[in-house]
Amino acid sequence: MSRVTQIAFSWMGLPQYAARLIRGAVDRLGQDCIVVGSPPEVPITGMEEALNCPISWVDAMQPVTWRDLGFAIPEIFVQSGWAYPAFVALGREVKARGGRVIGLSDANWRGDFRQFALGAIAFRIFHRRHFDAMIVPGRQGERLMRWFGMPADLVRSGMYGADQTLFHGGGDLASRPKTFLFVGQFIARKDVLGLANAFIRFSRSRPDWRLRLCGNGELKHLIPQHDNIVTEDFVQPEQLAERFRMARVFVLPSLAEAWGLVVHEATSCGCSLLLSDRVGSADDLAGARNAVRFVAGNEDELLRALHEAADFDDARLVEAEAESRQLAGAFGPGRFGREVEGLISEFLHDARDQARQRPEFL
CATH class of the missing domain: 3.40.50.2000 (Glycogen Phosphorylase B;)
Structure with missing residues (x-):
């Protein structure tokens, strides 16, 4: 995959398993990335060691800018949900500069009226344009995002997964x-x-x-x-x-x-x-x-x-x-890393195609 200037990840209530998922993506991308998180409810030791990079901690309910965090605006931002002002504000900056935003959503399909009608309408009106793709945990999340208006080829599973270097083994x-x-x-x-x-x-x-x-x-x-x-x-x-x-x-x-x-x-x-x-x-x-x-x-x-x-x-x-x-075996840091890398590769391919199709004026 061709490199982009900067890639950033965010996670609400960043837990250790998410740090390991992000680590899987960062290792696969082969470059340093920015990580922004809000503190988890249950403190876990060794968070930055699991991630192998520093974390910029924020209050998820307070808007923040990339300048506040000390970073230039990245080209790719993996955004935690659409309801947290800090991550929403960061995503808006990325989109305003022509960057791409991959959303993370763990909402699953319930099929009730609120989700079936109100949720779909609200997402299509207020949120859809702010996301270029979405990563969800699994099949129910895929179904929901498709109903909310995300194209099927831009919705990927693999948002959640245990680190199987920790969770493995056991007797018969x-x-x-x-x-x-x-x-x-x-x-x-x-x-x-x-x-x-x-x-x-x-x-x-x-x-x-x-x-x-x-x-x-x-x-x-x-x-x-x-x-x-x-x-x-x-x-x-x-x-x-x-x-x-x-x-x-x-x-x-x-x-x-x-x-x-x-x-x-x-x-x-x-x-x-x-x-x-x-x-x-x-x-x-x-x-x-x-x-x-x-x-x-x-x-x-x-x-x-x-x-x-x-x-x-x-x-x-x-x-x-x-x-x-x-x-x-279908889930874990490897799966998350593959989905992030795959979406970024598609974004880069689309950008090259658009550049080739742009008319030249002599």
Whole structure:
């Protein structure tokens, strides 16, 4: 790929996994890039080490200019969403100078009236002209962006993905402890209380299984006390990978989940899946042999799904692990880097074509 003068990335609440995704793109592009981020809610150590370059930290809700950050306006800007004033202002400057803006959006297809009509109209009127392409997590995001008016060839998947140098390995599922693992915030949207209550009912006939809940949030004090339920705070990525490697089933009962990076982390470590029908990444990571699905918010359905996942025999566990690892391979820093590089190459090709077609006046 021919070089451009400057490329910049931005990310709202820049977490470590995003730093590793950007690092994958920067390595693939083969040149130094600018990185702008707002601080994550949960501090993670080693952020700049993971990225291997300094980060310009901003308040995402306050407009900022490239001059404020000490940089010339780049030619290519990967913009985090369209609702954060800092990143919007930076993107507008790039477009005003004739540069290209690649949007990042983790919104997924819901099909409700607000999204189907109001969202599509608002995006087409207020936002579409400010983006040259869009990178989304997976299939549901692609569908939404196409509905919002982005051409299909300018919408790419791969926005999310675990770093598989961290999230990998684990023993055969049949040899792992009989553990259901949940990782996420202890909030109503994740339905962690519904999961705990369903598991208590499940454990009456399956006392050899354990539920491990890893996270934090406002509902933590309401999680029932039970001999087979272990609750712990969020841990650093290296320790979290060990939790996945020691779990047989990863469960995510969310009432709404745009994609769910934790699902990719789980499948990268070979876990089988227990997912509600509101988890966006299921279209990409839940296959015929590695996953059990259930209706979100329905405790009886969740109880049924717990029993179904626990009933996997050794042969099914082998199939589940293989399918999880195979599907997980499609996402990660390499995929993100390829999509960014591919879009930039297309922009450069378009620019050369336009230059050749420009009439010359003697």
